[in-house]
Amino acid sequence: MKRYLPFIIVGLVAALAIGSGAFLYQRKRVANTPAKIPKTETESSGKIVHTLGPDEAPVTVEEFGDFQCPPCGKLSEPINQVQKKYNIRVIYRNFPLPNHRWAKDAACAAEAAGRQGKFWEMHDVLYREQAVWSQSTDAPTLFKAYAGMIQLDLNKFKEDLDNPEVQRQVETDHERGVAIGVKTTPTIFLNNQAVPPPQLMPEEFAKAVEAAVNQAKPPS
Amino acid sequence: MKSGKQNAKSTTDKASPARTSRAQTIFYGIAAFIALIGLAEATYLTVLFLSGETAVCGGSPDCFKVLGSAYAKIGPIPVSGLGALAYFCVFSFAIFAGFGYARARQFFTWTVIAMFAMTVWLLFVQAFRLHAFCRWCLFSAALIFLLTGLVVARPAMPTRSN
Numbered sequence: 001m002k003r004y005l006p007f008i009i010v011g012l013v014a015a016l017a018i019g020s021g022a023f024l025y026q027r028k029r030v031a032n033t034p035a036k037i038p039k040t041e042t043e044s045s046g047k048i049v050h051t052l053g054p055d056e057a058p059v060t061v062e063e064f065g066d067f068q069c070p071p072c073g074k075l076s077e078p079i080n081q082v083q084k085k086y087n088i089r090v091i092y093r094n095f096p097l098p099n100h101r102w103a104k105d106a107a108c109a110a111e112a113a114g115r116q117g118k119f120w121e122m123h124d125v126l127y128r129e130q131a132v133w134s135q136s137t138d139a140p141t142l143f144k145a146y147a148g149m150i151q152l153d154l155n156k157f158k159e160d161l162d163n164p165e166v167q168r169q170v171e172t173d174h175e176r177g178v179a180i181g182v183k184t185t186p187t188i189f190l191n192n193q194a195v196p197p198p199q200l201m202p203e204e205f206a207k208a209v210e211a212a213v214n215q216a217k218p219p220s
Numbered sequence: 221m222k223s224g225k226q227n228a229k230s231t232t233d234k235a236s237p238a239r240t241s242r243a244q245t246i247f248y249g250i251a252a253f254i255a256l257i258g259l260a261e262a263t264y265l266t267v268l269f270l271s272g273e274t275a276v277c278g279g280s281p282d283c284f285k286v287l288g289s290a291y292a293k294i295g296p297i298p299v300s301g302l303g304a305l306a307y308f309c310v311f312s313f314a315i316f317a318g319f320g321y322a323r324a325r326q327f328f329t330w331t332v333i334a335m336f337a338m339t340v341w342l343l344f345v346q347a348f349r350l351h352a353f354c355r356w357c358l359f360s361a362a363l364i365f366l367l368t369g370l371v372v373a374r375p376a377m378p379t380r381s382n
Contacts, residue, residue, distance in 0.1 A: 006321070013311060021263045021266065145286075145287070148287075
């Protein structure tokens, strides 16, 4: 028996390491990859727009967000949850506020990630790590690190960050917001109706979406 | 008789278990335990890498700088994954060496030396190229320094008296 004991110990540890790694990976995948239908499509104006969920969804949530805005960060996960739960359509538009030092850089980072089809992955990372990079003295370096984490082509990402078209895209989003009266973030439109500020708390927002979904259901 | 004994000694297969002293068993037990901790840490970091999640460093941005840098992977393979493999090898060799496999002792030593060299390189990268220290990497470096210290201070195998 003693002859086989080292083989048994090593085998058990290998199985344990692979098993626990696979289990943890599955859990992280489920947590980090919501059932989204991420898209980066081009509007008739030629502007790129980032959406989640089916185009024909009866409820559309359009958010004007600032990645450095704490309430936007708090609302990010609840929006992901209601998107998954009700399979609604979510549109994200950048609205970086001038008083947030890194907001525009963050928006550009998300747009640059979008050019590699990973806008929503970067969106989620930026909100998840908001407390860290917001206080950093060198947030752009962190954005590059995040790009590495979500496995972007780093050279292309850096090129896109300096691309005037990416910056222009963020500005176009901002101009669109200003044109329809957006002043603060988050500003959210639920089926083209502005959601009043009291309903922007995570629980209230979920209720508002649920009500909109129920309203959109055909009467049985 | 004496030459017969010598012949028997020279033909002993190094892959077969031999008797180990109590000190050797304790030594390899400690080494296996340290390698197990390193294996758990490296596995966790590999999972984070594969799932695209960022490691948390208690509010410090340094982990992101280090783990998201070009130095954190070799081709498509994360360095943490290679670390997990290396820790598993050290664990396995320590276990086999503890059970008296002579060849496992040699593999154990060489693997720890290779890991030590890699650790020195990664510490250099963090200090002089990235100007950021990842706490997970520092913890792993501490484990490898500990293993290297154990290798240096390893008790001698009991010699056979004729």
